[in-house]
Amino acid sequence: MRVLVVDDQRLSRAGIIKMIAWDRLDLQLAGECANGHEALEMIGDLEVDIVITDVRMPILGGLELIEHAKELYPHMAFLVISGFDDYTYVRKSIHLSVADYLLKPVDQLELNDILEKLIAKTEHGRRKAAAQLKKTREQFFYLLLEGAYDQNEQLLMDWEDIRLSEHEDHFIVAMFDSDDDRNKVHEYFHHLENRCEVILIRTRAHYYTFIAAGSADVMENVWSELRAKLRDRDLFQLAGIGTLVSGIENVKESAAKAYDAYTLQASLPMAPDNELDVLVPKALEPTQVSSLSLNSAWEREWFILIKQGNRAAILNKLEELHNITTEPLLNTELMESVYPYVLLRGARAIYEAGSLTEMTYMEAFQIAKKLPYIVELEAKRNVVADFFIRHLHAEPQIPAQKAKEAVEKAKSFIDANFNQTINLTDLAQAYYMNPGYFSTLFRQYTGRNFLEYLTQLRMEHAKSLISSNPAGKISDVAVLCGYQDLKHFRKLFKRYSGVTPLQYKEDTKID
Template sequence: MKILIVDDEPMVREGLKIGIDWSEMGFEEVECASDGRSALQVFSEFKPDILLTDIRMPFMNGLELTQEVKKLDPIIVVILLSAYDDFKYAQEAIRLGAFDYILKPVDVNTLKEIVMRGIEKRIELLDACSKEIPQLKKEDLKFFKAEYYKYPLKLEEELSKAIKRGETKAAIDIFNKIWEEFENKRYTEDFIKRWGIELVAVITRSIIEIGESADVLFKETDPWKEICKLPTLEEIYRWMKNLIEVVCEYVNLTRSYKNRKIIEKALELIHENYKNPDLSLSSVANHLYITPTYLSMLFKSEVGINFSDYLTNFRVEKAKELLKDPRKKIFEVAEEVGYFDQHYFSKVFKSITGFTPKEYREKIL
């Protein structure tokens, strides 16, 4: 095992190199680089198994470096060093294929734990890549010529997009077109089985690109062994079709779960911060690392009303409770529910209740 450490702070870089017993974890070689650009040059020659890199660096940052090294070695294990303020960048790096991130200042025990998991992942990926696949037959070679390969490749990209959206019918329709292509060009059973591994790769990449782990689908099974057991083309077709259906269902379930969690957090932020006059759709969206447009659509879908209406109604309900106390002045109640302008508060309150705050207080008292 070889590890490359990249950080523009010399004390951090050298501290990590010298202060940790890398040989204890199985590393024979440790190299360092001071920025992303020089790291890329070292990477090409050094060929590390693990890349430990800071996010913020001159010339080429950690996100750009992650993208570039993934082109050179798709199964490289990238671990990010992230300051607390860089958390959203660390999340973006995970979406780009990074393995994990460690918050600065670095806790040595946490670092060792994540690196050890990274080693296990690297070994697992190397093992998967070394599995023996039967030799291509002569009649299949034409498929790999550019003119034959463009059409199925384009369909694979369309299939990936449908899977990422969780659109089962669209995904199956695209898969059927690919299968028709195989039948029309009379590809052999061995070749179609080998394409099954390509299908698994498409699915795995699609799942990772939407921020999910593919382990849940393939951790306990070896797809190649499963495909090899299938005795007929009909059964191969059913296996592939079923795999696509299961994955689309999984994507929809995880998206539904994530959406509920996003809305739960959004509601929590409203309930905890309604007194803040600057609370808005944009501020909540920024806190959740999603776009205001997406949050607005999601909020209306999950809650039934739009964000601003919910916030207004919530503030008015809180104001009603405060108005029960005759010692509180109207402007004080307004400020406690997020309105510095008493007249605007009265207008909003009346639009919801039909009464001004003063009328409402007189009525309930």
């Protein structure tokens, strides 16, 4: 735990710091300062768990410091050390739930005994705050993978509020199926948590996305361990792992490669358990098979034709692929995987473009699983061609008027429920849209993306609550605006308003 010492007398601060049994109590000195105003600024920038403060100090006294700090950090512990045996001070300290009120000169044994008891009491609040931060990070990654961030600037700003330490900037994404519930699946990766941050997101019935974040040297070993772990077919039915990437803005790249490997494996014929392996991105790159070098160019043209919806050109392109797959140089695994891969990648392209409902998208998976059991390659090609021609020549899934109405309804829902947890995926699926496409439509019709719109509503409401009740607690305002993590709320408010919630509250009182 980290301790901040606040006293306007330098020698008093030095004496307190010298008396504390730092190593025995496993404490760290977060910093020291001369008044309550400096302390509030430091608390906002440092990870402080315990504040030891004097009472009478210039600018802002110790009890006023505690009163303000408790609004933003209700789980922080406070210990008052004072040279004044004043009942008024003691009474207010009790009212503020201060751990203890010690008189100078302080007895070293008594100080460390109180700190030891305080540490045990504070651990619960610390664990609760850590759990809230983890939930905030999970929501961030969920929105990131959904496509809610269409600008890197907003992405980087939000990540700055909840990021890990500076050197922990490498990420790995894996995707897999498991019949076990989320808590049970999380236990499988518990051994990694002492080395890196672990985020587990459940997106559908048996479908999980796993994200590991840490330093470069640690993550290289984690990647190898993760691949070995996901080979266990008693726990994970299908799995794909993305590449190790640097920087939060590249997490979607790792996720896309994990998804490609996962969907390719989903389409392959079942093999004996001892022959199954976790597919990794290199399985989709050129290998010794000569005709795979055409894959990337063919794929680019294929996506263009799909988006154009050109029936004749799509059939010709599939015929071209059919001619390639019948060449004798291709191995059996490639022949079996080409058509499922083309089907699933193409279906994803038009789903993400908003031209395919999720139900139809899932139909593509069912077809892909049946393809290995169709013997003739020409028959495989015909099944794939039939899927795209049926759906690409249907009426537009989301006409302009319907899209506008969906956005207006979603906007009305957000306006009425912004203080609750609002999930972009649930909003999008309510109107049978892909989340990324829905986010694009939302910006098109409102001028802001989903996150910008939601944040503005919450911040304006927060300002209104503070202005109407300056005596209210900032922690209550945060909860009423939909934020459980007070530190995250404070940073968002300062970014939006230019001042901290506490400064805004003081300005309101003056006005």
